[in-house]
Amino acid sequence: MAKSKSTKKAKARKPAAEAVPQEPKEKTAKESLCVFAFRLTPEERDAIHKAAGPAKASKIVRALVVAAAKNDEAAVRAIMKEVQTKA
Numbered sequence: 001m002a003k004s005k006s007t008k009k010a011k012a013r014k015p016a017a018e019a020v021p022q023e024p025k026e027k028t029a030k031e032s033l034c035v036f037a038f039r040l041t042p043e044e045r046d047a048i049h050k051a052a053g054p055a056k057a058s059k060i061v062r063a064l065v066v067a068a069a070k071n072d073e074a075a076v077r078a079i080m081k082e083v084q085t086k087a
Contacts, residue, residue, distance in 0.1 A: 048060070
């Protein structure tokens, strides 16, 4: 009979830590949202991404559209100023 090539000793397992029951975390209320979609040309999409910066295009567009819908000229101007300084 040939001996096994493995000469490592089996490690003794540590006993599993006793499971401590954790209290369930309170869930925070999520904002009720829906989807509002519209179509853009690739050029329009690229311009929005360039102006807004990385990972902020949707946030900027949402803020701008909501401000315009509420007729909040000051907010629209502030968003436009922010976008112009980044572009």
